[in-house]
Amino acid sequence: MIDENAGLGWALIGCGGAGRSHALGAVETNGVGVRAFYDTDPERAAFFATEFGTRTAGLDEIFADPAIDIVSIATPHDTHARLALDAFAAGKHVYLEKPMAMTTAECVQIAEAQRSSGKQLMLNFSFRFSGAVREAKRRLGPPIASHAQCMQARSDLTAWRWDPVSGGGPLWDVGIHAADLLCWFHGAAPVEVSATGGQKSHPAELAGTDILDTVAATFRFADGSVSTFLISDADFNGFASKWLFEIYGSGESAVLYEHAKTVAFGVPGDKTSVETLSPPSADRFPFLLDAIKNGGESYAPASSGIVATAVVEAIIASVKSGQTQTLELPPGLAD
Ligand SMILES: NC(=O)c1ccc[n+]([C@@H]2O[C@H](COP(=O)([O-])OP(=O)(O)OC[C@H]3O[C@@H](n4cnc5c(N)ncnc54)[C@H](O)[C@@H]3O)[C@@H](O)[C@H]2O)c1
Numbered sequence: 304m305i306d307e308n309a310g311l312g313w314a315l316i317g318c319g320g321a322g323r324s325h326a327l328g329a330v331e332t333n334g335v336g337v338r339a340f341y342d343t344d345p346e347r348a349a350f351f352a353t354e355f356g357t358r359t360a361g362l363d364e365i366f367a368d369p370a371i372d373i374v375s376i377a378t379p380h381d382t383h384a385r386l387a388l389d390a391f392a393a394g395k396h397v398y399l400e401k402p403m404a405m406t407t408a409e410c411v412q413i414a415e416a417q418r419s420s421g422k423q424l425m426l427n428f429s430f431r432f433s434g435a436v437r438e439a440k441r442r443l444g445p446p447i448a449s450h451a452q453c454m455q456a457r458s459d460l461t462a463w464r465w466d467p468v469s470g471g472g473p474l475w476d477v478g479i480h481a482a483d484l485l486c487w488f489h490g491a492a493p494v495e496v497s498a499t500g501g502q503k504s505h506p507a508e509l510a511g512t513d514i515l516d517t518v519a520a521t522f523r524f525a526d527g528s529v530s531t532f533l534i535s536d537a538d539f540n541g542f543a544s545k546w547l548f549e550i551y552g553s554g555e556s557a558v559l560y561e562h563a564k565t566v567a568f569g570v571p572g573d574k575t576s577v578e579t580l581s582p583p584s585a586d587r588f589p590f591l592l593d594a595i596k597n598g599g600e601s602y603a604p605a606s607s608g609i610v611a612t613a614v615v616e617a618i619i620a621s622v623k624s625g626q627t628q629t630l631e632l633p634p635g636l637a638d
Contacts, residue, residue, distance in 0.1 A: 310334035311396075311595065312371040314360065316386055317378035318342040318351040321400050321427070325375040326355050332588035338371050339364070366393035373591070376400060377427075379469040380476075384409035387424075391416035396423045396595055398588075402479040402615070403608025405471055410612045411633050414605035425591040426603040428483045428611070432590075434582030435559055435566035436484070436548075442568065443552035445490045445528065450549040451481035452533040454540065458516075460508050472514035474615050478534050480546075482614040483607055485522060485530045488550055492610040492636070493522035493530070496617040497627040504536050513619075520618050532618070606636055 313329045315322050318340055329335045339360035342348040348359040365371055366389060375398040376386045384404040390397045397417070403410045403426055417424045430436050455477070464470035486492050500518030502509040509516060517535035524530075539545060548559040556569040561581070570576040590602040600606075610632065617628040 310336055311373055311592070312336050312338040312368070313373045313375065314339040314341065314365045314368075314371045315351065315375045315377065316341050316362070316365070317376060317382075317400075318344075318347040319377065322351070322375070322377035325377055325398065325427075326351060328586060328588045329375070330355060332586065332592070334592055335373070335588055336370075338368070341365055362389075366390065366395065372396060373398060373595075379463050379466075380405050380471055381469045384413060387413045388416050391420040391422060391424075394420060394422065396591065398425050398427065398591055399608075400427050401429075401483070401608070402475050402612055403605070404612060405475060407609060407613045407616055407631075407633065410605070410609040414609060417605055423591060423594045423601050424605050424608075425587075425594065425601040426605075426608045427587065428480065428487070428603045428607060429587075430480055430484050430546075430548075430563050431487060431603055432585045432587050433559075433563045434584050435580060436563050437585065438580060438582050439548075439550055439557035439559060439566050439568075440488060443488075443550055443555050443557055445526070446488055446550045446552050447528050448551045449485055449488055449528075449530045450532075450547070451485050451530065452543075452547045453477040453481060453545060454533070454538065454543065454547075455536045455545050456539040457504060458536045460505060465509075465514065467512045467514055472509075472512075472516065473534055473536065474515060474518060474618060478518065478532070478618065479611050479615055481532055481534065482618075483603075483611040484548060485532065486610050486614065487607065489522075489524050489526075489528055489530065491524055491526070492630055492632055493614065494525050494630055495523040495627050496614060496621055496630060497521050498532075498618040498621040499625075500622050515619070515622060518618060518622060520621070522614070609633065609636060 340351040373396040498520035503517040520532040522530040567577040594601040
């Protein structure tokens with residue numbers, strides 16, 4: 304049954320793995336009413352509608368429905384821009400999966416559509432919601448040096464993530480998270496990006512495509528702070544975990560591991576001690592509701608999506624050219 308009195312109406316576009324976590328977040332959030340599910344695969348939408356006790360609807364129906372205030376978009380990467388633009392044109396708030404889009408130009412278009420609509424956009428840069436990450440950011444302030452890595456087990460290349468058009472490979476899938484988190488910690492976009500890499504894990508399968516399976520990069524920020532970045536599906540090591548972030552501030556340092564669920568703070572002046580914490584992650588919908596109700600910038604706004612996409616584009620350009628890239632940001636985002 305649809306509860307029409309449940310506050311802001313919400314609908315999901317894209318009923319896959321990420322869509323499920325959006326739906327679970329929506330049903331658990333007071334003030335959000337689950338209204339409709341859409342997927343290009345009708346069976347998937349029907350499955351979600353049954354599970355979460357509401358209906359399936361067409362895209363046009365969702366956009367035209369005044370009882371739907373928020374749409375989540377959790378679809379393959381190449382569809383984000385069109386769907387987000389249509390959602391803002393229909394006057395909806397948007398909770399959009401990463402990457403915001405696969406070109407900076409499309410991200411800027413989305414940001415302009417959002418501005419014209421007066422609606423909110425929150426990107427699902429999910430590490431920002433990790434309790435351990437939030438605690439590290441709160442305690443350290445902007446770092447002097449940082450490192451982000453995603454090392455995974457060999458991938459199934461038949462998944463759409465590895466398709467050059469719909470997914471773009473690991474830089475757009477996981478590298479975008481690392482780019483966002485480094486910029487978020489440093490409080491800025493890098494001014495320079497240098498990168499190297501190639502098709503090292505899957506040379507035969509990826510031949511003839513532009514997809515990079517292994518990339519190492521360095522970032523330089525305007526304040527002189529630096530980051531390193533490493534992604535590959537060469538292998539996974541359980542000690543470091545798939546994701547590993549290291550943040551070194553002027554007083555404290557933090558290592559984030561166990562999918563960034565746990566943080567180990569170095570104790571200043573004591574080289575042998577660490578303080579380990581695993582604070583709970585923050586629920587994501589309340590951040591979006593707060594931005595909708597109280598105005599102001601969302602917790603993961605359009606600007607962060609533009610910056611992360613610009614950084615990934617710069618990494619790709621640097622790998623291809625062998626040259627350090629000066630980050631080109633749209634007016635208003637450059638420091
Ligand atoms: N933030 C995170 O931590 C996180 C984690 C996983 C995935 N994601 C992101 O979520 C998005 C979806 O990934 P996933 O793992 O759920 O993929 P998935 O393949 O499990 O699900 C995608 C769904 O979208 C549907 N779909 C495809 N094109 C569509 C369209 N044009 N309109 C409506 N539905 C369409 C597919 O049928 C499928 O059901 C991607 O952007 C991915 O990067 C984010």
